[in-house]
Amino acid sequence: MDYVNLRRQAASLRKSLFDQGYLDEQFYQLEDLQDDASPNFVEEVVTLFFRDSARLMANIDQALDKCVKDFNKLDVYMQQLKGSCTSIGASRLKTECTFFRECCRDENIEGCMRSFQKIKREHSVLRQKLESYFQLLRQAGPIECATRPSK
Amino acid sequence: MASSQVVKALIVDDNAMIRRIHMTMLFRFGFEITEVEDGKKAIDQFLDGNEYDLVLMDKEMPNMDGVEATRTLRGMGISTKIVAITTDSNSMGAFLDAGADEFILKPLNFPALADILKGFNFLN
Numbered sequence: 001m002d003y004v005n006l007r008r009q010a011a012s013l014r015k016s017l018f019d020q021g022y023l024d025e026q027f028y029q030l031e032d033l034q035d036d037a038s039p040n041f042v043e044e045v046v047t048l049f050f051r052d053s054a055r056l057m058a059n060i061d062q063a064l065d066k067c068v069k070d071f072n073k074l075d076v077y078m079q080q081l082k083g084s085c086t087s088i089g090a091s092r093l094k095t096e097c098t099f100f101r102e103c104c105r106d107e108n109i110e111g112c113m114r115s116f117q118k119i120k121r122e123h124s125v126l127r128q129k130l131e132s133y134f135q136l137l138r139q140a141g142p143i144e145c146a147t148r149p150s151k
Numbered sequence: 152m153a154s155s156q157v158v159k160a161l162i163v164d165d166n167a168m169i170r171r172i173h174m175t176m177l178f179r180f181g182f183e184i185t186e187v188e189d190g191k192k193a194i195d196q197f198l199d200g201n202e203y204d205l206v207l208m209d210k211e212m213p214n215m216d217g218v219e220a221t222r223t224l225r226g227m228g229i230s231t232k233i234v235a236i237t238t239d240s241n242s243m244g245a246f247l248d249a250g251a252d253e254f255i256l257k258p259l260n261f262p263a264l265a266d267i268l269k270g271f272n273f274l275n
Contacts, residue, residue, distance in 0.1 A: 026258050026260075029258070029260050029261060030172070032261065033172070033175045033176065033179070033261070037178070038175055038178075041171075041175060044171065045168055045171055045172060048167050048168035048171060049168050051167075052166060052167065052168055076211070079211070079238060079239070080166070080211065082238065083166070083169075083238040083257055084166060084168060084169075086238065086257060086258050087168065087169055087172060087257060087258040088168070089258075
């Protein structure tokens with residue numbers, strides 16, 4: 001298997017995530033925390049993020065489905081989601097969460113609905129890209145594999 | 152300080168991802184970590200006789216929020232350093248009034264945590 005090429009693909013995908021604004025410098029902080037003691041730390045944190053964010057988004061979906069909209073509750077859920085996005089550096093998601101909260105403050109339900117649809121799309125895209133990234137890293141293996149001389 | 156030589160920290164946050172991140176940061180400094188998911192469980196830790204040198208306290212949590220937990224701990228005579236860590240910038244006054252020693256906005260980064268720990272003389 002061409003480990004060098006896999007690593008190159010992973011690096012390219014990672015760079016595109018930053019260049020296209022999906023991730024910000026907070027993701028670097030997570031990468032800096034990964035070491036031999038926690039070799040899969042970033043992937044573990046990202047997995048926890050998507051598990052938690054899916055739950056929050058389900059709560060928001062339910063709250064938006066109700067006839068009487070509770071903007072305070074919607075804002076609380078979105079504040080939690082925004083906090084999680086901020087902590088992993090999910091920049092585009094964080095921006096859209098901010099817009100959603102502004103719509104809550106204005107009690108603009110149409111704005112909330114549109115914004116939430118965008119959040120769901122961004123969430124899905126980020127999930128796919130990060131899953132691809134970590135899959136490439138797993139296939140590429142540790143750096144020693146990439147530099148091991150062929151027999 | 153807690154009675155053992157190891158510096159002990161209690162992470163209080165209802166978000167498992169945040170607890171994981173903060174735990175990893177504190178491990179880097181050699182802390183022994185306990186994590187709980189709400190303010191009431193944090194109180195219970197102290198009521199059970201556990202001692203901590205540092206508490207990282209979130210604000211919005213089920214059962215008991217961070218401001219109330221901080222106020223309750225101070226009311227119990229707990230003098231452990233409490234650092235409020237939250238996305239809610241408006242809660243700084245409430246946290247400091249409740250007895251928190253420091254207030255910092257999420258996301259917590261490693262250099263900021265190091266500065267706080269140095270300020271508390273946890274790092275030599």
